[in-house]
Amino acid sequence: MNRSERLMAVLDLLAENGQLDVDEVVTALDVSPATVRRDLDTLAEQNLLTRTRGGAVGHSVSYDLPLRYKRGQRADEKAAIARAACALVSPGDVVGLCGGTTSTAIASELAARSDLSDAPGASITVVTNAINIASQLALRPHIKVVVTGGVVHARSYELTGDFADAVLGGLAIDIAFIGVNGVDIEGASAYDEGEARVNRLMAERARRAVIVADSEKLGRRAFATIASLDTFDVLLTDSRAASDSIAELTERGIDVRIAE
CATH class of the missing domain: 1.10.10.10 (Winged helix-like DNA-binding domain superfamily/Winged helix DNA-binding domain)
Known part of the structure:
Protein backbone atom coordinates (compact mmCIF):
# COMPACT_ATOMS: atom_id res chain seq x y z
CA MET A 1 0.00 0.00 0.00
CA SER A 60 -18.87 18.16 11.83
CA VAL A 61 -21.67 17.44 9.37
CA SER A 62 -21.10 20.83 7.71
CA TYR A 63 -17.96 19.47 6.10
CA ASP A 64 -17.56 17.09 3.19
CA LEU A 65 -14.67 14.88 2.18
CA PRO A 66 -13.24 15.36 -1.30
CA LEU A 67 -14.87 13.15 -3.91
CA ARG A 68 -11.65 11.23 -4.57
CA TYR A 69 -11.72 9.99 -0.96
CA LYS A 70 -15.34 8.80 -1.10
CA ARG A 71 -15.36 6.57 -4.15
CA GLY A 72 -15.01 3.31 -2.24
CA GLN A 73 -17.54 4.10 0.48
CA ARG A 74 -20.80 2.08 0.28
CA ALA A 75 -19.94 1.20 -3.30
CA ASP A 76 -22.35 -1.76 -3.54
CA GLU A 77 -25.29 0.30 -2.32
CA LYS A 78 -24.50 3.13 -4.73
CA ALA A 79 -24.16 0.68 -7.61
CA ALA A 80 -27.63 -0.72 -6.85
CA ILE A 81 -29.09 2.79 -6.74
CA ALA A 82 -27.36 3.63 -10.01
CA ARG A 83 -28.88 0.60 -11.74
CA ALA A 84 -32.35 1.51 -10.50
CA ALA A 85 -31.87 5.12 -11.59
CA CYS A 86 -30.66 4.10 -15.03
CA ALA A 87 -33.79 1.99 -15.51
CA LEU A 88 -35.89 5.16 -15.23
CA VAL A 89 -34.19 6.71 -18.28
CA SER A 90 -35.70 6.23 -21.74
CA PRO A 91 -34.08 6.83 -25.14
CA GLY A 92 -34.44 10.47 -26.12
CA ASP A 93 -34.48 11.75 -22.55
CA VAL A 94 -32.63 14.81 -21.33
CA VAL A 95 -31.02 13.65 -18.08
CA GLY A 96 -29.76 15.97 -15.34
CA LEU A 97 -26.85 14.71 -13.24
CA CYS A 98 -25.38 16.70 -10.40
CA GLY A 99 -22.05 15.74 -8.86
CA GLY A 100 -21.17 13.10 -6.29
CA THR A 101 -20.29 9.44 -6.16
CA THR A 102 -23.82 8.13 -6.71
CA SER A 103 -24.35 10.37 -9.73
CA THR A 104 -20.98 9.24 -11.07
CA ALA A 105 -22.15 5.63 -10.73
CA ILE A 106 -25.33 6.52 -12.65
CA ALA A 107 -23.20 8.00 -15.43
CA SER A 108 -21.31 4.71 -15.68
CA GLU A 109 -24.56 2.77 -15.97
CA LEU A 110 -25.86 5.10 -18.69
CA ALA A 111 -22.61 4.75 -20.61
CA ALA A 112 -22.97 0.96 -20.60
CA ARG A 113 -26.65 0.64 -21.58
CA SER A 114 -26.79 -1.33 -24.81
CA ASP A 115 -30.18 0.00 -25.94
CA LEU A 116 -28.72 3.49 -25.86
CA SER A 117 -25.31 2.73 -27.35
CA ASP A 118 -26.81 0.73 -30.23
CA ALA A 119 -28.94 3.64 -31.39
CA PRO A 120 -27.58 5.83 -34.23
CA GLY A 121 -26.37 9.21 -33.07
CA ALA A 122 -26.97 10.66 -29.63
CA SER A 123 -29.87 8.85 -28.00
CA ILE A 124 -29.87 10.79 -24.71
CA THR A 125 -28.60 14.15 -23.55
CA VAL A 126 -26.88 14.49 -20.19
CA VAL A 127 -26.80 17.91 -18.55
CA THR A 128 -24.29 18.03 -15.72
CA ASN A 129 -22.43 20.49 -13.56
CA ALA A 130 -19.79 17.86 -12.68
CA ILE A 131 -16.63 17.98 -14.76
CA ASN A 132 -15.67 14.39 -13.86
CA ILE A 133 -19.01 13.13 -15.21
CA ALA A 134 -18.68 15.24 -18.36
CA SER A 135 -15.20 13.82 -18.94
CA GLN A 136 -16.46 10.28 -18.32
CA LEU A 137 -19.24 10.59 -20.90
CA ALA A 138 -17.63 12.89 -23.47
CA LEU A 139 -16.38 10.10 -25.73
CA ARG A 140 -19.66 8.17 -25.75
CA PRO A 141 -21.21 8.79 -29.18
CA HIS A 142 -24.70 7.89 -27.96
CA ILE A 143 -24.65 10.58 -25.26
CA LYS A 144 -24.74 14.30 -25.93
CA VAL A 145 -23.10 16.06 -22.99
CA VAL A 146 -24.03 19.59 -21.92
CA VAL A 147 -21.90 21.19 -19.19
CA THR A 148 -23.39 24.03 -17.21
CA GLY A 149 -20.28 26.14 -16.78
CA GLY A 150 -19.33 27.88 -13.58
CA VAL A 151 -16.56 27.82 -11.00
CA VAL A 152 -15.09 24.42 -10.11
CA HIS A 153 -15.52 23.25 -6.53
CA ALA A 154 -12.26 21.46 -5.77
CA ARG A 155 -13.76 18.86 -3.44
CA SER A 156 -16.65 17.67 -5.60
CA TYR A 157 -15.61 18.66 -9.16
CA GLU A 158 -18.93 20.49 -9.42
CA LEU A 159 -19.43 23.79 -11.22
CA THR A 160 -21.36 26.42 -9.29
CA GLY A 161 -22.15 30.11 -9.52
CA ASP A 162 -23.92 32.47 -11.89
CA PHE A 163 -22.75 30.76 -15.10
CA ALA A 164 -24.24 27.44 -13.98
CA ASP A 165 -27.47 29.16 -12.97
CA ALA A 166 -27.78 30.90 -16.33
CA VAL A 167 -27.34 27.72 -18.37
CA LEU A 168 -29.72 25.62 -16.28
CA GLY A 169 -32.32 28.40 -16.31
CA GLY A 170 -32.66 28.02 -20.07
CA LEU A 171 -32.99 24.22 -20.23
CA ALA A 172 -35.83 21.72 -19.99
CA ILE A 173 -34.86 18.41 -18.37
CA ASP A 174 -36.90 15.22 -18.49
CA ILE A 175 -35.44 13.52 -15.41
CA ALA A 176 -32.86 14.83 -12.94
CA PHE A 177 -30.93 12.74 -10.44
CA ILE A 178 -29.99 14.78 -7.41
CA GLY A 179 -27.32 13.49 -5.06
CA VAL A 180 -27.58 14.78 -1.51
CA ASN A 181 -25.65 14.77 1.74
CA GLY A 182 -28.77 14.47 3.82
CA VAL A 183 -32.52 13.97 3.46
CA ASP A 184 -35.17 14.12 6.16
CA ILE A 185 -38.75 15.27 6.53
CA GLU A 186 -37.63 18.88 6.05
CA GLY A 187 -36.14 18.12 2.62
CA ALA A 188 -32.85 17.43 0.85
CA SER A 189 -29.63 19.15 1.83
CA ALA A 190 -25.96 19.49 0.91
CA TYR A 191 -22.79 20.56 2.66
CA ASP A 192 -22.06 23.42 0.25
CA GLU A 193 -24.51 26.25 -0.39
CA GLY A 194 -23.34 26.77 -3.99
CA GLU A 195 -23.89 23.13 -4.86
CA ALA A 196 -27.26 23.18 -3.11
CA ARG A 197 -28.34 26.11 -5.27
CA VAL A 198 -27.40 24.40 -8.53
CA ASN A 199 -29.02 21.14 -7.44
CA ARG A 200 -32.23 22.96 -6.57
CA LEU A 201 -32.37 24.64 -9.97
CA MET A 202 -31.67 21.35 -11.75
CA ALA A 203 -34.51 19.70 -9.83
CA GLU A 204 -36.88 22.58 -10.58
CA ARG A 205 -36.08 22.48 -14.31
CA ALA A 206 -36.87 18.74 -14.47
CA ARG A 207 -40.20 17.18 -15.35
CA ARG A 208 -39.27 14.47 -12.85
CA ALA A 209 -36.78 14.98 -10.02
CA VAL A 210 -35.26 11.97 -8.23
CA ILE A 211 -33.21 12.03 -5.05
CA VAL A 212 -30.46 9.39 -5.12
CA ALA A 213 -29.17 8.75 -1.60
CA ASP A 214 -27.71 5.72 0.12
CA SER A 215 -29.33 4.77 3.42
CA GLU A 216 -26.61 6.50 5.44
CA LYS A 217 -27.98 9.87 4.25
CA LEU A 218 -31.55 9.26 5.44
CA GLY A 219 -32.55 11.13 8.57
CA ARG A 220 -29.58 13.48 8.24
CA ARG A 221 -29.53 17.20 7.59
CA ALA A 222 -26.55 18.98 6.08
CA PHE A 223 -25.67 22.68 6.14
CA ALA A 224 -27.48 24.00 3.05
CA THR A 225 -31.05 23.19 2.02
CA ILE A 226 -31.50 22.04 -1.57
CA ALA A 227 -35.29 21.91 -1.60
CA SER A 228 -38.28 20.61 0.31
CA LEU A 229 -39.56 17.10 -0.39
CA ASP A 230 -42.44 18.33 -2.54
CA THR A 231 -39.87 19.34 -5.19
CA PHE A 232 -39.05 15.68 -5.75
CA ASP A 233 -41.05 12.79 -7.15
CA VAL A 234 -38.96 9.77 -6.11
CA LEU A 235 -36.29 8.87 -3.58
CA LEU A 236 -34.03 5.98 -4.54
CA THR A 237 -32.13 4.40 -1.65
CA ASP A 238 -30.71 1.01 -0.71
CA SER A 239 -31.94 -1.98 1.28
CA ARG A 240 -30.24 -0.85 4.50
CA ALA A 241 -32.64 2.06 4.85
CA ALA A 242 -34.37 2.11 8.25
CA SER A 243 -38.09 1.37 8.09
CA ASP A 244 -38.98 4.35 10.30
CA SER A 245 -37.07 6.72 7.99
CA ILE A 246 -38.87 5.28 4.97
CA ALA A 247 -42.23 5.65 6.71
CA GLU A 248 -41.59 9.28 7.66
CA LEU A 249 -40.55 10.23 4.14
CA THR A 250 -43.44 8.33 2.56
CA GLU A 251 -45.89 10.14 4.83
CA ARG A 252 -44.52 13.40 3.44
CA GLY A 253 -45.60 12.33 -0.04
CA ILE A 254 -42.39 11.16 -1.68
CA ASP A 255 -42.26 7.81 -3.49
CA VAL A 256 -39.47 5.91 -1.70
CA ARG A 257 -38.03 3.04 -3.71
CA ILE A 258 -35.50 0.48 -2.54
CA ALA A 259 -32.80 -0.47 -5.03
CA GLU A 260 -31.80 -4.12 -4.87
Missing part, protein backbone atom coordinates in the same frame (compact mmCIF):
# COMPACT_ATOMS: atom_id res chain seq x y z
CA ASN A 2 1.52 3.32 -1.06
CA ARG A 3 1.10 6.55 0.91
CA SER A 4 -1.82 7.86 -1.14
CA GLU A 5 -3.70 4.58 -0.71
CA ARG A 6 -2.91 4.57 3.00
CA LEU A 7 -4.26 8.10 3.47
CA MET A 8 -7.45 7.10 1.68
CA ALA A 9 -7.72 4.02 3.90
CA VAL A 10 -7.38 6.18 7.01
CA LEU A 11 -10.17 8.46 5.78
CA ASP A 12 -12.35 5.44 5.05
CA LEU A 13 -11.81 4.19 8.60
CA LEU A 14 -12.65 7.63 9.95
CA ALA A 15 -15.82 7.80 7.83
CA GLU A 16 -16.97 4.47 9.27
CA ASN A 17 -16.23 5.22 12.91
CA GLY A 18 -16.30 8.99 13.31
CA GLN A 19 -13.09 8.86 15.36
CA LEU A 20 -9.86 6.89 15.43
CA ASP A 21 -7.00 6.24 17.77
CA VAL A 22 -3.49 5.50 16.60
CA ASP A 23 -3.56 1.87 17.76
CA GLU A 24 -6.70 1.15 15.71
CA VAL A 25 -5.03 2.38 12.54
CA VAL A 26 -1.84 0.46 13.33
CA THR A 27 -3.85 -2.75 13.62
CA ALA A 28 -6.05 -2.11 10.60
CA LEU A 29 -3.28 -1.09 8.20
CA ASP A 30 -0.31 -2.96 9.68
CA VAL A 31 1.94 0.09 9.88
CA SER A 32 3.98 1.67 12.63
CA PRO A 33 2.58 4.18 15.14
CA ALA A 34 5.01 6.80 13.84
CA THR A 35 3.66 6.35 10.30
CA VAL A 36 0.08 6.68 11.52
CA ARG A 37 0.88 9.88 13.41
CA ARG A 38 2.52 11.39 10.33
CA ASP A 39 -0.46 10.43 8.19
CA LEU A 40 -2.93 11.93 10.67
CA ASP A 41 -0.87 15.12 10.81
CA THR A 42 -0.89 15.32 7.01
CA LEU A 43 -4.66 14.88 6.82
CA ALA A 44 -5.14 17.45 9.58
CA GLU A 45 -3.04 19.95 7.60
CA GLN A 46 -5.41 19.36 4.66
CA ASN A 47 -8.40 20.04 6.95
CA LEU A 48 -9.73 16.51 6.41
CA LEU A 49 -9.82 15.64 10.11
CA THR A 50 -9.08 17.07 13.54
CA ARG A 51 -6.16 15.68 15.51
CA THR A 52 -6.67 14.60 19.09
CA ARG A 53 -4.08 13.57 21.64
CA GLY A 54 -4.44 9.87 20.82
CA GLY A 55 -5.72 9.95 17.27
CA ALA A 56 -8.27 11.95 15.28
CA VAL A 57 -11.95 12.79 14.93
CA GLY A 58 -14.00 13.68 11.88
CA HIS A 59 -15.29 17.13 11.22
Whole structure:
Protein backbone atom coordinates (compact mmCIF):
# COMPACT_ATOMS: atom_id res chain seq x y z
CA MET A 1 0.00 0.00 0.00
CA ASN A 2 1.52 3.32 -1.06
CA ARG A 3 1.10 6.55 0.91
CA SER A 4 -1.82 7.86 -1.14
CA GLU A 5 -3.70 4.58 -0.71
CA ARG A 6 -2.91 4.57 3.00
CA LEU A 7 -4.26 8.10 3.47
CA MET A 8 -7.45 7.10 1.68
CA ALA A 9 -7.72 4.02 3.90
CA VAL A 10 -7.38 6.18 7.01
CA LEU A 11 -10.17 8.46 5.78
CA ASP A 12 -12.35 5.44 5.05
CA LEU A 13 -11.81 4.19 8.60
CA LEU A 14 -12.65 7.63 9.95
CA ALA A 15 -15.82 7.80 7.83
CA GLU A 16 -16.97 4.47 9.27
CA ASN A 17 -16.23 5.22 12.91
CA GLY A 18 -16.30 8.99 13.31
CA GLN A 19 -13.09 8.86 15.36
CA LEU A 20 -9.86 6.89 15.43
CA ASP A 21 -7.00 6.24 17.77
CA VAL A 22 -3.49 5.50 16.60
CA ASP A 23 -3.56 1.87 17.76
CA GLU A 24 -6.70 1.15 15.71
CA VAL A 25 -5.03 2.38 12.54
CA VAL A 26 -1.84 0.46 13.33
CA THR A 27 -3.85 -2.75 13.62
CA ALA A 28 -6.05 -2.11 10.60
CA LEU A 29 -3.28 -1.09 8.20
CA ASP A 30 -0.31 -2.96 9.68
CA VAL A 31 1.94 0.09 9.88
CA SER A 32 3.98 1.67 12.63
CA PRO A 33 2.58 4.18 15.14
CA ALA A 34 5.01 6.80 13.84
CA THR A 35 3.66 6.35 10.30
CA VAL A 36 0.08 6.68 11.52
CA ARG A 37 0.88 9.88 13.41
CA ARG A 38 2.52 11.39 10.33
CA ASP A 39 -0.46 10.43 8.19
CA LEU A 40 -2.93 11.93 10.67
CA ASP A 41 -0.87 15.12 10.81
CA THR A 42 -0.89 15.32 7.01
CA LEU A 43 -4.66 14.88 6.82
CA ALA A 44 -5.14 17.45 9.58
CA GLU A 45 -3.04 19.95 7.60
CA GLN A 46 -5.41 19.36 4.66
CA ASN A 47 -8.40 20.04 6.95
CA LEU A 48 -9.73 16.51 6.41
CA LEU A 49 -9.82 15.64 10.11
CA THR A 50 -9.08 17.07 13.54
CA ARG A 51 -6.16 15.68 15.51
CA THR A 52 -6.67 14.60 19.09
CA ARG A 53 -4.08 13.57 21.64
CA GLY A 54 -4.44 9.87 20.82
CA GLY A 55 -5.72 9.95 17.27
CA ALA A 56 -8.27 11.95 15.28
CA VAL A 57 -11.95 12.79 14.93
CA GLY A 58 -14.00 13.68 11.88
CA HIS A 59 -15.29 17.13 11.22
CA SER A 60 -18.87 18.16 11.83
CA VAL A 61 -21.67 17.44 9.37
CA SER A 62 -21.10 20.83 7.71
CA TYR A 63 -17.96 19.47 6.10
CA ASP A 64 -17.56 17.09 3.19
CA LEU A 65 -14.67 14.88 2.18
CA PRO A 66 -13.24 15.36 -1.30
CA LEU A 67 -14.87 13.15 -3.91
CA ARG A 68 -11.65 11.23 -4.57
CA TYR A 69 -11.72 9.99 -0.96
CA LYS A 70 -15.34 8.80 -1.10
CA ARG A 71 -15.36 6.57 -4.15
CA GLY A 72 -15.01 3.31 -2.24
CA GLN A 73 -17.54 4.10 0.48
CA ARG A 74 -20.80 2.08 0.28
CA ALA A 75 -19.94 1.20 -3.30
CA ASP A 76 -22.35 -1.76 -3.54
CA GLU A 77 -25.29 0.30 -2.32
CA LYS A 78 -24.50 3.13 -4.73
CA ALA A 79 -24.16 0.68 -7.61
CA ALA A 80 -27.63 -0.72 -6.85
CA ILE A 81 -29.09 2.79 -6.74
CA ALA A 82 -27.36 3.63 -10.01
CA ARG A 83 -28.88 0.60 -11.74
CA ALA A 84 -32.35 1.51 -10.50
CA ALA A 85 -31.87 5.12 -11.59
CA CYS A 86 -30.66 4.10 -15.03
CA ALA A 87 -33.79 1.99 -15.51
CA LEU A 88 -35.89 5.16 -15.23
CA VAL A 89 -34.19 6.71 -18.28
CA SER A 90 -35.70 6.23 -21.74
CA PRO A 91 -34.08 6.83 -25.14
CA GLY A 92 -34.44 10.47 -26.12
CA ASP A 93 -34.48 11.75 -22.55
CA VAL A 94 -32.63 14.81 -21.33
CA VAL A 95 -31.02 13.65 -18.08
CA GLY A 96 -29.76 15.97 -15.34
CA LEU A 97 -26.85 14.71 -13.24
CA CYS A 98 -25.38 16.70 -10.40
CA GLY A 99 -22.05 15.74 -8.86
CA GLY A 100 -21.17 13.10 -6.29
CA THR A 101 -20.29 9.44 -6.16
CA THR A 102 -23.82 8.13 -6.71
CA SER A 103 -24.35 10.37 -9.73
CA THR A 104 -20.98 9.24 -11.07
CA ALA A 105 -22.15 5.63 -10.73
CA ILE A 106 -25.33 6.52 -12.65
CA ALA A 107 -23.20 8.00 -15.43
CA SER A 108 -21.31 4.71 -15.68
CA GLU A 109 -24.56 2.77 -15.97
CA LEU A 110 -25.86 5.10 -18.69
CA ALA A 111 -22.61 4.75 -20.61
CA ALA A 112 -22.97 0.96 -20.60
CA ARG A 113 -26.65 0.64 -21.58
CA SER A 114 -26.79 -1.33 -24.81
CA ASP A 115 -30.18 0.00 -25.94
CA LEU A 116 -28.72 3.49 -25.86
CA SER A 117 -25.31 2.73 -27.35
CA ASP A 118 -26.81 0.73 -30.23
CA ALA A 119 -28.94 3.64 -31.39
CA PRO A 120 -27.58 5.83 -34.23
CA GLY A 121 -26.37 9.21 -33.07
CA ALA A 122 -26.97 10.66 -29.63
CA SER A 123 -29.87 8.85 -28.00
CA ILE A 124 -29.87 10.79 -24.71
CA THR A 125 -28.60 14.15 -23.55
CA VAL A 126 -26.88 14.49 -20.19
CA VAL A 127 -26.80 17.91 -18.55
CA THR A 128 -24.29 18.03 -15.72
CA ASN A 129 -22.43 20.49 -13.56
CA ALA A 130 -19.79 17.86 -12.68
CA ILE A 131 -16.63 17.98 -14.76
CA ASN A 132 -15.67 14.39 -13.86
CA ILE A 133 -19.01 13.13 -15.21
CA ALA A 134 -18.68 15.24 -18.36
CA SER A 135 -15.20 13.82 -18.94
CA GLN A 136 -16.46 10.28 -18.32
CA LEU A 137 -19.24 10.59 -20.90
CA ALA A 138 -17.63 12.89 -23.47
CA LEU A 139 -16.38 10.10 -25.73
CA ARG A 140 -19.66 8.17 -25.75
CA PRO A 141 -21.21 8.79 -29.18
CA HIS A 142 -24.70 7.89 -27.96
CA ILE A 143 -24.65 10.58 -25.26
CA LYS A 144 -24.74 14.30 -25.93
CA VAL A 145 -23.10 16.06 -22.99
CA VAL A 146 -24.03 19.59 -21.92
CA VAL A 147 -21.90 21.19 -19.19
CA THR A 148 -23.39 24.03 -17.21
CA GLY A 149 -20.28 26.14 -16.78
CA GLY A 150 -19.33 27.88 -13.58
CA VAL A 151 -16.56 27.82 -11.00
CA VAL A 152 -15.09 24.42 -10.11
CA HIS A 153 -15.52 23.25 -6.53
CA ALA A 154 -12.26 21.46 -5.77
CA ARG A 155 -13.76 18.86 -3.44
CA SER A 156 -16.65 17.67 -5.60
CA TYR A 157 -15.61 18.66 -9.16
CA GLU A 158 -18.93 20.49 -9.42
CA LEU A 159 -19.43 23.79 -11.22
CA THR A 160 -21.36 26.42 -9.29
CA GLY A 161 -22.15 30.11 -9.52
CA ASP A 162 -23.92 32.47 -11.89
CA PHE A 163 -22.75 30.76 -15.10
CA ALA A 164 -24.24 27.44 -13.98
CA ASP A 165 -27.47 29.16 -12.97
CA ALA A 166 -27.78 30.90 -16.33
CA VAL A 167 -27.34 27.72 -18.37
CA LEU A 168 -29.72 25.62 -16.28
CA GLY A 169 -32.32 28.40 -16.31
CA GLY A 170 -32.66 28.02 -20.07
CA LEU A 171 -32.99 24.22 -20.23
CA ALA A 172 -35.83 21.72 -19.99
CA ILE A 173 -34.86 18.41 -18.37
CA ASP A 174 -36.90 15.22 -18.49
CA ILE A 175 -35.44 13.52 -15.41
CA ALA A 176 -32.86 14.83 -12.94
CA PHE A 177 -30.93 12.74 -10.44
CA ILE A 178 -29.99 14.78 -7.41
CA GLY A 179 -27.32 13.49 -5.06
CA VAL A 180 -27.58 14.78 -1.51
CA ASN A 181 -25.65 14.77 1.74
CA GLY A 182 -28.77 14.47 3.82
CA VAL A 183 -32.52 13.97 3.46
CA ASP A 184 -35.17 14.12 6.16
CA ILE A 185 -38.75 15.27 6.53
CA GLU A 186 -37.63 18.88 6.05
CA GLY A 187 -36.14 18.12 2.62
CA ALA A 188 -32.85 17.43 0.85
CA SER A 189 -29.63 19.15 1.83
CA ALA A 190 -25.96 19.49 0.91
CA TYR A 191 -22.79 20.56 2.66
CA ASP A 192 -22.06 23.42 0.25
CA GLU A 193 -24.51 26.25 -0.39
CA GLY A 194 -23.34 26.77 -3.99
CA GLU A 195 -23.89 23.13 -4.86
CA ALA A 196 -27.26 23.18 -3.11
CA ARG A 197 -28.34 26.11 -5.27
CA VAL A 198 -27.40 24.40 -8.53
CA ASN A 199 -29.02 21.14 -7.44
CA ARG A 200 -32.23 22.96 -6.57
CA LEU A 201 -32.37 24.64 -9.97
CA MET A 202 -31.67 21.35 -11.75
CA ALA A 203 -34.51 19.70 -9.83
CA GLU A 204 -36.88 22.58 -10.58
CA ARG A 205 -36.08 22.48 -14.31
CA ALA A 206 -36.87 18.74 -14.47
CA ARG A 207 -40.20 17.18 -15.35
CA ARG A 208 -39.27 14.47 -12.85
CA ALA A 209 -36.78 14.98 -10.02
CA VAL A 210 -35.26 11.97 -8.23
CA ILE A 211 -33.21 12.03 -5.05
CA VAL A 212 -30.46 9.39 -5.12
CA ALA A 213 -29.17 8.75 -1.60
CA ASP A 214 -27.71 5.72 0.12
CA SER A 215 -29.33 4.77 3.42
CA GLU A 216 -26.61 6.50 5.44
CA LYS A 217 -27.98 9.87 4.25
CA LEU A 218 -31.55 9.26 5.44
CA GLY A 219 -32.55 11.13 8.57
CA ARG A 220 -29.58 13.48 8.24
CA ARG A 221 -29.53 17.20 7.59
CA ALA A 222 -26.55 18.98 6.08
CA PHE A 223 -25.67 22.68 6.14
CA ALA A 224 -27.48 24.00 3.05
CA THR A 225 -31.05 23.19 2.02
CA ILE A 226 -31.50 22.04 -1.57
CA ALA A 227 -35.29 21.91 -1.60
CA SER A 228 -38.28 20.61 0.31
CA LEU A 229 -39.56 17.10 -0.39
CA ASP A 230 -42.44 18.33 -2.54
CA THR A 231 -39.87 19.34 -5.19
CA PHE A 232 -39.05 15.68 -5.75
CA ASP A 233 -41.05 12.79 -7.15
CA VAL A 234 -38.96 9.77 -6.11
CA LEU A 235 -36.29 8.87 -3.58
CA LEU A 236 -34.03 5.98 -4.54
CA THR A 237 -32.13 4.40 -1.65
CA ASP A 238 -30.71 1.01 -0.71
CA SER A 239 -31.94 -1.98 1.28
CA ARG A 240 -30.24 -0.85 4.50
CA ALA A 241 -32.64 2.06 4.85
CA ALA A 242 -34.37 2.11 8.25
CA SER A 243 -38.09 1.37 8.09
CA ASP A 244 -38.98 4.35 10.30
CA SER A 245 -37.07 6.72 7.99
CA ILE A 246 -38.87 5.28 4.97
CA ALA A 247 -42.23 5.65 6.71
CA GLU A 248 -41.59 9.28 7.66
CA LEU A 249 -40.55 10.23 4.14
CA THR A 250 -43.44 8.33 2.56
CA GLU A 251 -45.89 10.14 4.83
CA ARG A 252 -44.52 13.40 3.44
CA GLY A 253 -45.60 12.33 -0.04
CA ILE A 254 -42.39 11.16 -1.68
CA ASP A 255 -42.26 7.81 -3.49
CA VAL A 256 -39.47 5.91 -1.70
CA ARG A 257 -38.03 3.04 -3.71
CA ILE A 258 -35.50 0.48 -2.54
CA ALA A 259 -32.80 -0.47 -5.03
CA GLU A 260 -31.80 -4.12 -4.87
